[in-house]
Amino acid sequence: MLRLHKWKLILLGLSANFILLINLASGQLKPHEILNWLDVFSEWGAALLVLVWLLLILQSRPSGRVTQFLSLGLSGIFLASFQDGLDEFIKLPDTIAWDHWIESGFMPLGLMLLTVGIYHWHKEQLIISRQMRKRERLFRDHKAMDFTTPLSDATYLRKQLAQALASHRAQSEPLAFLLIDINDFSGINRRYGSIEADRLLAALSELLLLNIRHKDLLCRYAGDRFALLLPNTNKLSAEGIVHELNNAVRNFAFKTQAQGESLFHSVSIGLALAQNDNPESLLVRANSALLLAKETSQHNIHLAA
Numbered sequence: 001m002l003r004l005h006k007w008k009l010i011l012l013g014l015s016a017n018f019i020l021l022i023n024l025a026s027g028q029l030k031p032h033e034i035l036n037w038l039d040v041f042s043e044w045g046a047a048l049l050v051l052v053w054l055l056l057i058l059q060s061r062p063s064g065r066v067t068q069f070l071s072l073g074l075s076g077i078f079l080a081s082f083q084d085g086l087d088e089f090i091k092l093p094d095t096i097a098w099d100h101w102i103e104s105g106f107m108p109l110g111l112m113l114l115t116v117g118i119y120h121w122h123k124e125q126l127i128i129s130r131q132m133r134k135r136e137r138l139f140r141d142h143k144a145m146d147f148t149t150p151l152s153d154a155t156y157l158r159k160q161l162a163q164a165l166a167s168h169r170a171q172s173e174p175l176a177f178l179l180i181d182i183n184d185f186s187g188i189n190r191r192y193g194s195i196e197a198d199r200l201l202a203a204l205s206e207l208l209l210l211n212i213r214h215k216d217l218l219c220r221y222a223g224d225r226f227a228l229l230l231p232n233t234n235k236l237s238a239e240g241i242v243h244e245l246n247n248a249v250r251n252f253a254f255k256t257q258a259q260g261e262s263l264f265h266s267v268s269i270g271l272a273l274a275q276n277d278n279p280e281s282l283l284v285r286a287n288s289a290l291l292l293a294k295e296t297s298q299h300n301i302h303l304a305a
Helices: 002-026 037-060 065-086 098-139 154-171 185-192 194-210 235-250 279-295
Strands: 175-182 217-222 225-231 253-255 262-264 267-273 301-303
Touching (some): 002 037, 002 065, 002 098, 037 065, 154 175, 154 217, 154 225, 154 279, 175 235, 175 279, 194 217, 194 225, 194 253, 225 235, 235 267, 235 301, 267 279, 279 301
Antiparallel strands (some): 175 225, 175 267, 253 262
16 A cells, blocks of 8 residues: 555655755764753654654545644654754854754644644545444444345344334334346346356445445345345335435446446336335335336336335
8 A cells, every 4th residue: 555655655755855854064073971862753754743643544544635644743743853953963054954844844734734634534434424324234244244245144134124124013103125137137148247246235235325325234145135124214214215226326436346347237126105014015016016117117227016
């Protein structure tokens, strides 16, 4: 990951070398006897720790606004600490003031940029946490996990369907259920192979996860087919979610690993609203709606009777 940020590190290295050179050109080395080693270890230790923090962040993050703020902030703090450490070894004339400007200017500027970066990093982590919480239910039973996608399988789906239908009957809350099928998935398999097909399944599962609510449950039902359970969701809300998912998939460009070409896809969706159903009857009704969607519906979406 560091190679993505090599120019940041090169620029920081050049800046530190420039500061070192102008210090050596403008001042004189202090005698060994008058060095305060406690200050030396303290100030150079602080500079080294800031440099380590910077390397750790650049090693773990891609390029972007948050990384830019964090790296600029830590670079400013490092350069201020670097100049502070050089003051322990090099005596500058009293007429020179730029060393104080480097220390007193770069430090608050670096702290300000670092604070902005941490603020945006915090917002970024909140978004990631919300997406991870969507998966929490999926990982409660690791034995029911699908091997290709980060989703649970049909066995886990049936258990959750039974619980959701029981809650639907007890509390008289609406319940919607979707079956989502990738159109022409077999063609992808033939043209690009099973590895690319599996990558597509994993990518689309991530995309669908990002476009559902915290309370919703997405599973891989079978093959190229996903199942989505929408608790406390009426017909109008379910149809809105269906159209959002359909549009998200249509506008998603999947990049093949070998050629890097962009592939666009569409899905067919069967929607069933729970009535006096058990898990199997709800699955049958959604599957019937899905088959009609693939055969007759102009927009590849069909509502079960």
